Every structure is written in structure tokens, then in C-alpha cells.
Amino acid sequence: MLEQTFEALKKYDWGQDPKVLKPINDALISTREDDAARKQLEASLTAILTDNVPRAAKDFVCRKLRTIGTDHSVSALASLLADKDLSHMARYALERIPTSGAAKALRDALSNVGEAQQVGIIGSLGVRQDADSVAILGGMLESSSPLSKAAACALGAIQTAAAARALANSKHPAAIDASFCCAEALLANGKRLDALAIYSGLAGDEQPKQIRMAATRGKLACLAKK
């Protein structure tokens, strides 16, 4: 039954009834306690990614690998990151695969894809709070606007002390909110002086009212008694 469904998947295109793929959806659940069957399912799905099949078929596969993908499917997914049509769906899976291999694949792809796809990958690294990408992202803060904005937002999501340091000298407006995110995380982790330094740097008269208010509130929180 599943073999027939995979044959149908190879021809799956926009406009076809998704019910034809229901056995694959069912298998995502039924193989949960069966390692061998789960590995076979992942392998069968991954194989589709390198076949000459409609975009809708690969879209479907990426959605399923978001749920069951492992390092075994990372390479095939990563090969799609440079594809302007499929890069996002490759990230749809890779962003949620919780392995260091998936994170490395995203980092490694940054130097091999176009700017639009770089922006997407940067966002995914941020969502993953990938501390290993801080140096790379910090180096992008002074690049073209889409990249620097994406890098700033990602560093704000990563929220480590290193991310905060990388943001400290950025002039991009997105670095302000990202710095607040880092300061809040530092304060929550008891690093009051580090957080206070960030807030103090954002409290200047040149900032819009809502920024000054946020910085002032942050400073007060840093100075409050425990």
C-alpha cells in the first residue's frame, strides 16, 4: 500500500486530492515505535527529494520530514537550500530537526546560496538559537540591508552574551530590538551589569520615545533589588 502511495507521490501536483497521500500521513504515526519502519519511511521520503518530481511532491516531503527527519535526510534537504523555489521548504524541515547536523548544514549553506536564501537561512539559525553561528552572523551586520537586518534579528533570537556583543556596534535599526532581546535574556540569567550596559546604550535622547521608555524600564529592572 505504502509503495503505491509513494508512486502516487512522484506524480503529485497542485490540484490533486491530498487524500491519495493519507497512507504516508498515517505511517508518520504508526511507525513511531518501530525504528526500522521509521527509518525506511524517512529514506523513502528523502529519495523523492532527489527525483525529478513536481514541486508539490517535494513540498509535501519537506512537511513530513519536519516531523520525522533526522541526520539521514539532512544532506538531501540541504541540497535544496540554494534552490529559490524549494529553499524555504527545505528549511521548513531543517529548522525543526533538532540535531547539530541540521544546524551545521544551515550554517554551511550560507556561503553557497543567493542573498534571498541567505536571509531565510539566517532566520532559521536564529529560531534554532544556534550559538555556533554568532560569529558568522556578526560578520554580516555591516553587509547589505536585507542580510544585516536578518542577522540582527537572528542574534536577538540567539540571546547569548556573545550575540549581545556582536550587536553592540551595529547601526542597523533592527539591532535595537535585538539588543533588547539579549538584554532581557542576560537579566533573566542574572547578568545585571551586562544587561545594564545594553540598556544604558539605548537610552539616549536620539532614540524614539518607545525605545527610550524600554531602555529606562530595563535599567530600572537591572537596578531593582533582587
Next chain:
Amino acid sequence: MGQSTTTRRRFLKTASVAVAAPYVITSTALGGDGIPPASDRIVMGGIGIGNMGRGDQGNFLGRKDVQYVAVSDVRRGVREKSKGKVDAKYKNSDCQLYNDFRELIARDDIDAVHIATPDHWHAIMVIEACRAGKDVYCQKPESRTLREGPLMVAAARRYSRVVSGGSQRVLQDYRKVVNSCWGGEMGTIKSINVNVGPLSKECNLPGSDAPDDIDWDLWLGPAPWAPYNAARCSGSFSTSGNSWRSYIDYSGGGMTDWGAHHFGGATFAIDVRELQPTEVVYEEEGGKNYLTFRYPNGKLLYHNKPGRGNLSAEGTPDETIDAKPVPTYKGTGGIYGDFIECVKTRERPFRDIELAVNTVTVAHLGIIAYTLQRSLKWDSENQQFPGDEEANRFLDRARREPWQL
């Protein structure tokens, strides 16, 4: 609030830039006849003026303490129709139109925005608006993923913004059950049931050329690319396949759409609005699956429990406890008046974003439990399914470039 002369100056300045003709201070700007002067009005814009947005706009536009100045929608026809409504109200042609919401949010004369786009846009827009110093009224369901909720709350708190969720039914439609539960006559409330559905599904509708009227790429925004189809982006309230509310990429289906109302009313009735469940139990009775959400204070919220009616609460009938005052709206004019009043006073609105996020979190947790067909533990403090790698994959979904939270 600090509207006062600052707002007036900003409003007048923008108005003079926005139109080519010399700006004339009209009697409307000066107030009178029960209309506050412009300096005391909240300057608003609307983003997403389809079915729900049109209704929201009408409510804000009808208020004397609101000056409505701008509209953003990715459909040209919707924008222009909306402008006609605004301009007719003010008897001028000042309402400015934007295809891209970021241009509207960037206007520094606008104090507040209302958002009624499809759900997959809500978090990005709310957070961007907060960063820009705007107060926000956002239609329900406020988030599309679990990860989005706390980020929206954080942005609102970081920038001291008033952010209201959008269910008017939580207070207005379920008043009877709320009053019964809070009134003490039902004793200690133990549980309540919500009947709502269905879940959204994957969409594989055929594609066609997008009409010139719509910016299809911007409609999709952070959602996966898909070919245009009129049913895919229809704002119909149906969840049976002919609307964006039917499909996973844009909505949680009835579970989040009507769920925002029903779960909002239920959690209000049993007074757990400020909490999130610690556990979702996937259960079966008579061949039918249903959910039990357990709250840290022991109260139970059922979803589709066989034999239980919608919003039916269970108490301890032999016990009578003291009544508690029921929270309600501030100001006048229902949920819209509540929002505007809070924009003025800087209080938190009845559907403060944190409470609204707690409601939609119930729906998201339920969707994941039904999808995985099993029970889940939920750590609300860390916003994780503890030790549950499979479920944690459902906390969020990758956004299409260039969109980030």
C-alpha cells in the same frame, strides 16, 4: 496618555504632507459638537480590511475619539473600497492607502493599528507595530504557532504597548455561564467543556494566474509558496475548504478560529485566563477522541467530550461560595471601546495580549495532541514539551524569506 499636543502636531504635519492642496484646519479638526479636537483623538490605521477588518474598521471609524487615516491591504479593490468608506465619513479624501503594511506602520503620526489579516501574518505585524511604538488591536486567533505568542507578549511589554486580542464573544456571548461560575451558586468550578472544530488541513488546490488586483506574494508572506487559488485566500468564515481558514499554512481551522471564542469564554468562566495547561490528555470514549486540558490549579477543560454541551461547566452543587466581581470592559463601545480607553489610560485591555495568547495556546496544544494522537506535557514557563522531541518540532514553523519574527 501622552496623546495631547504631540499627537496633534504629528497628525497635522502628516495631513499636510499627505495631500497636495494646502491644509485647512476644519471644524472637524478643531472639535466641537461632541467631537473631541484632533489632539484628543487616537490616530488609527487598519491592516487587512476584508471580512473581519471591515467590521473592525466600522467600529473604530464610528468613534468620535478616533481619527482614521490609513488603510493597508494587499487587494487593491479592498483598499479603494475601504478608502471610500473612510473619506465619506470625514467628507475629505485624506485616507492614505498602502499595499505593504510596513509603510503604514512606519508613519509616525499613527498611534494605533487594527490588524485583521489571515492568521499567519498576525505575529509579524503585531511585533513590528510594537517596535514602531503603535498600540494594536489584533483579531483572533492572535498567533499561528506556539512560539509566536510569547514573542508578541514580550514585544508589547518591552515597548509598553496596549495590545488587545480580538474576541468580542468572550465577554458578550458567554456572560451567562461566566456569571454563573463567578457568582458562586455553582460552588467550586471543576471543569468546563468546549465543542469546536475542525482542525485545518493541508491545501493542494489547483493554481491559476493571480488577478492584477492582489499582491499574491505579499498575501502569502511567511507562509509556504503556493499557486494562487481564489478559495485558498477567500476570507469566508467557512472552514470546509473554500477559505484560508480551512488550511494549515494560514489557520488552525475551527479549532483556533471559533476556538479563540469558545476557549476564551471557557477559560474566563473557570477563571484560568492567566494560566496555561500543564498537560493535554488524549482520550477516547465510545470510539470518539477528545481532549482533557489540566490546569495547575486542578481545573479541567475538555474539548469535544462526549455527552457534554458547549460551555457546560461542572461545579459542586451542594456548595455555595462567595461571588467574585466579574472583570469587564473599560470605556464605552464594547471591545473596541475597551481598547481605545486603554490606549488613552495605558491600562491593560480586557483581552490583553497575554490573556489572548493563553487562550490560543490551548487551541495550538490541542491541534498538536490530535495531530500526534497522544497526550502531551506542557511546560508553560519554558514554552516547551519537556523531553518530547517530536512534539517540540511543532512549536513553530519556518517562515518564508525574508520574513522573521
